[in-house]
Amino acid sequence: MDEKQKILNYWYNLEFFSPFWPEKTKDTLYINKPNNTIPWLIKDDSRYTFDVYLGKIKSQDLIEDMLHSIGEKDEAIEKDNSQSCICAFKLKSDGTYVGNSSSISTFVWSVAKIIAEKNLRTDFDTKEIDKLNSEINDSLISINNKLEYKDLEEIYTIVMEKISLKQDNSVFNVVINRKYAKKENGERKVKGKKQDGLEDEENDIDTNTDMLSSFYVSDIDMIRQKIQSGDSIVKYIEALKLPITNRIEIDNNISQMKKWLSPDKYPLGKWPSIYSPSLMQQIAINMGISDEGRLDNIFSVNGPPGTGKTTLLKEIIASYVVERAVLLSNYQSPDDAFEQCRFDSPENEYLKYYYQPASELNKYGIIVASNNNAAVENISKELPIAKDAKKSNTKLFNMDENKEIYFSDIAKTLMGNDEECWGLISARLGKKSNINELKQALWFNKNCVNLQQLYKEELPDWEQAKDTFKNKYQEVLKYRILIQDAIENTNRHNLVTQEYENAKNEMNIAKDQMIEQQNLFNQSVKEQEGLKYQIEVLEKNAVLLNSRICLFKRLFSFLFRNDPIILQLKYTKQEIDAATIKLTEHNVRISQLQMIINTTTVNYEKVNRYFEEKEKVFLNSCAQIQRYKEQFGKNFADEEFWIDIQKNESSQIASPWTNKDYDMLREELFYYGLMLHKAFILNSKSVKQNINCLVNMWNGSFSEKDKIAGFTHLINTLFLIVPVISTTFASVSTFLKYADKNGLGTLIIDEAGQATPYSALGALWRTCKAIIVGDPLQVEPVVTVPKELSKKFAEEFEIEASYRAQELSVQILADSINPYGGYREYSYGKMWLGCPLIIHRRCLDPMFSISNEIAYNSRMFKKSADPEAGVILLLERSIWIDIKGKENGDKDHFVPAQGDKTIEMVRSAFELQNGFPNLYIISPFKTVANNIKSLLKKSLHRHYLDYDQDDIDDWVDESCGTVHTFQGKEANEVIIILGCDEKSGEGAAQWAGKKPNILNVAMTRAKYRVAIIGDGDLWRKVPNFDFAYRTLYAEQELK
The missing domain is CATH 3.40.50.300 (P-loop containing nucleotide triphosphate hydrolases)
Structure with a gap:
């Protein structure tokens, strides 16, 4: 067997083991006695259909029996108080059965099968379940009348026998969820087929009963x-x-x-x-x-x-x-x-x-x-919400301007609410x-x-729709080319700048070389003049000295070698000779320097012309870059844009190389694309x-x-x-x-x-x-x-x-x-x-900072908005409320003292906000959430008698639960009740903090404030929660 088949077989078998208990709503009824009220026997109300769930079994009891049958133990972190029903089916408004809607719980069936066979290698065949469901379906169809209490008992008994589950594993119980049956308006006609409301009621009823059976096994x-x-x-x-x-x-x-x-x-x-x-x-x-x-x-x-x-x-x-x-x-x-x-x-x-x-x-x-x-x-x-589309770059999607955009009327009808919808x-x-x-x-x-x-x-005119779209398409493509040019020119600007700097450096070098040679020439000329002057003076001195020597001494100079004047004249002539040699050398040097100067001057003029060309290109490029900066604003993505990009917040919030003009064109193209679709369809x-x-x-x-x-x-x-x-x-x-x-x-x-x-x-x-x-x-x-x-x-x-x-x-x-x-x-x-x-863009601090630190390596950036004026908050600031106490035990981690504080805070929120508050109560543990739910309902029922009690129950059910309940949701404020005590709950606390997930979700449900209620001495030693503890206490000290 190859790897993919092994994995698929593993997943296939796991998918059978999902217990399910129907969710309680204000339309839920529980029946376990013959004299209980059965709604369809009292009144036939065509507005409703019924989901019926039979049997009640504690999931943990069944699981323990199964594990015992194969010689294993349950090692769950907390007690599983969930329940599971045995089977389910649907009834029409008159209480008669909806064909093919019966379904046995795959969880109960598969666990019962393992218990019966005492073997984990039991063959879980969907055909066997299909056959069982078909048999139950036949039994229900055979009743052929409104189902009464005795019929429900009989079906329950049949199912228990068919799955070989002992009667002491389960108790007879009926849960009925009344469902609103949305009728189609009037007579419906399809070519070749006519359908009327009541005549087709069964066809309109969804035969699936929530999540009783696995929806993935067949796939x-x-x-x-x-x-x-x-x-x-x-x-x-x-x-x-x-x-x-x-x-x-x-x-x-x-x-x-x-x-x-x-x-x-x-x-x-x-x-x-x-x-x-x-x-x-x-x-x-x-x-x-x-x-x-x-x-x-x-x-x-x-x-x-x-x-x-x-x-x-x-x-x-x-x-x-x-x-x-x-x-x-x-x-x-x-x-x-x-x-x-x-x-x-x-x-x-x-x-x-x-x-x-x-x-x-x-x-x-x-x-x-x-x-x-x-x-x-x-x-x-x-x-498709219309009010959101008003905040756009064009008026094309504004329903104040265009009442029909893209099948707008159909969209509004489909959404079934009071919101205007701009398109389907x-x-x-x-x-x-x-x-x-x-x-x-x-x-x-x-x-x-x-x-x-x-x-x-x-x-609609098909050709006109095509032409309009194609014209706008070409406009977008042209603007896209302009942007590509802007990017290339911006990238080229670096090269232009470098070439300009290089040319400038070369020009300066050439200029320096020319000046240096001119300086050397000037220095040589100056030295030449000095030598000429020196020779002239020496020659004058020689004439003067010579005039002071008499004729006799001139004729017989060898006799007067040591004569001071003759010696001085001799030295002067030697200096004249030496200076004359130097002057000759300088003349040669000056000629050479003149040639060098000519060369460096020509080179400088050439390099300078090149520099002037590059300078012109550079200045043009600078002007172009300035225009791009004005054109793209914060979205202008030059080299500076990318510096330290991971920590560069201004760049991270930008959308490189876009602007209002381009966005407007693309919005228009989207609109005309939809118009083309509409013309195509019709x-x-x-x-x-x-x-x-x-x-x-x-x-x-x-x-x-x-x-x-x-x-x-x-x-x-x-x-x-x-x-x-x-x-x-x-x-x-x-x-x-x-x-x-x-x-x-x-x-x-x-x-x-x-x-x-x-x-x-x-x-x-x-x-x-x-x-x-x-x-x-x-x-x-x-x-x-x-x-x-x-x-x-x-x-x-x-x-x-x-x-x-x-x-x-x-x-x-x-x-x-x-x-x-x-x-x-x-x-x-x-x-x-x-x-x-x-x-x-959701949470303020400290919720954001805690989440960012524990889950995202501080790589996130916060751009969340402050509360709008008029938002009433329970909490002045986010806080850790340190409350110790003993948990209930037996893997029930609820701490009553923490529950009392939570109820006190929720009631304060009711009073402050004069109604149901925008607040969630979240716990890592089901046992804590279930306890607080129960206590909250009792307390709120007792203190708010003028409220609809079903509405209170609905609010509690929607606003209180484990982190899993609130995935994808948000509230203004969140109370996180942790539960656990140091003696019995340390292992559970360590489990909750092993990864950042649980705390991350809980913290990021809160937009503006969070309160964590828990034993500080226990939770400050738990990974991830320790950072939340330090952060919230630091905030409290700052306040």
């Missing part, structure tokens, strides 16, 4: 059967086994940074906003839209809290819309982009054909996926209710102009037919064979209309069941650090490219599989240690194969992260 099983060595997903699966080579630290490699910030790497389109991405954001965007240098089409981004991950997505959307518009503009007619195909067994003539889009268009569809349902839904809702940019899909909402808004809704109606109205019969087929397919039409043949092409057509769709990983196996391998466009995974590595397999398998965004230094994946069981499976499949780590996530695997990233150092070792985002 893992499918992939392990179909995967081949050359598949792109293999690198992802085997990421931790691949050799580490050619990694580039993109956050400090200036040459690589410059490469990825060159104009040809930037998106041609820009999202409507006056704000530009920061330096590392822009690098991540440019890398994300490129296919260069990535291993099997996977690229990862390290996105800590508050670093603008949504900005990243927006700019990628703008880029993709424009890039696809460029391709669309090349078609003479929109239908030229499609190839007609025929379904094998259509229901009627209207559904006979579908149309395959050109493959070049498919890569630009975007699927945003996450484990976090709220995260993906929030992204889809946020993208995104849609929440995945689960059936979301699909129904899209069908309704896009195709059927009579309260807005739906797509079917638009096809009947006057169509002028295409192929698009119309494909959407009609897709709606029918979602409504249950078409055979399995036709779904396999057509779905990929139909959903890719939807991407032409809606550039972004979002889904949870949990919905992928059903929503995208019929999508081809690599048949869809780009997958963007959000909060990938919180996703188990196998949860993304189905989405990765079906897309051709992935951009994975998250932070392994935040909340790690929630893994409920007992450690000993996980260890046993790992041994069984010969899985190496790195794959056994419970913190292993999609992000870690993606980072491992991303050649572009950065290293961070921790006490437990060095970690390689994907392309890092480093400008933080």
